[in-house]
């Protein structure tokens with residue numbers, strides 16, 4: 001799919017990320033398309049699918065390195081399909097990601113490795129022990145059936161990773177700076193937006209994404225001013241008040 005200007009939406013997104021100084025997350029793409037997207041010059045992270053063919057994972061990681069990706073990772077939440085078997089994406093079979101596999105990927109990556117799709121303390125600890133630089137708490141916009149909202153396990157994951165240098169990213173249904181604020185207060189080091197950016201991206205390309213992220217940043221600043229949060233270090237969950245009976 002191309003934009004009216006003939007460019008790929010992901011190239012427009014990458015150009016916006018470069019302008020904004022944010023990370024440019026790229027999912028399942030051919031090497032050729034990945035190279036094109038990475039050539040926009042943003043700090044690009046390549047998230048590789050859990051292919052059953054492990055050689056493909058190693059070779060996509062190597063190619064990402066040649067394109068100067070700042071990090072690589074794997075979306076461990078895209079293993080199962082809806083028919084009770086491993087998924088097949090664009091004709092390519094997915095397979096399990098075992099702890100030993102993760103250790104091998106981290107070792108081969110040659111750059112920080114992100115485990116995307118962490119949704120439990122146990123996953124987070126395994127990612128840390130495998131040597132990952134970051135966990136990405138996510139249910140992949142609902143592709144994990146009955147996956148809990150990522151924010152509901154952030155606090156426990158933060159506690160489990162305390163004292164380590166493993167960064168915590170979080171996404172899913174973050175549509176405003178107010179959502180971002182809550183997610184950061186609950187323990188994420190950074191947040192990411194998927195579908196919330198899709199409409200502005202497809203309508204207005206780079207400019208639409210920049211406008212959306214700037215608006216979110218304004219909303220985030222607004223909440224930080226209200227609550228006296230001056231830096232990422234001063235975020236903490238007591239700024240949030242839960243409805244009676246609710247718990248995190």
Ligand SMILES: Cc1cc2nc3c(=O)[nH]c(=O)nc-3n(C[C@H](O)[C@H](O)[C@H](O)COP(=O)(O)O)c2cc1C
Nearest residue numbers: 027028047075138140141171172173174193194195
């Ligand atoms: C069009 C589209 C394609 C996506 N492709 C991938 C992918 O290839 N790999 C991946 O890890 N996540 C992929 N995602 C999921 C996002 O990375 C992200 O986890 C999710 O969209 C976050 O939830 P949100 O859309 O509610 O913000 C995709 C999301 C969308 C909307």
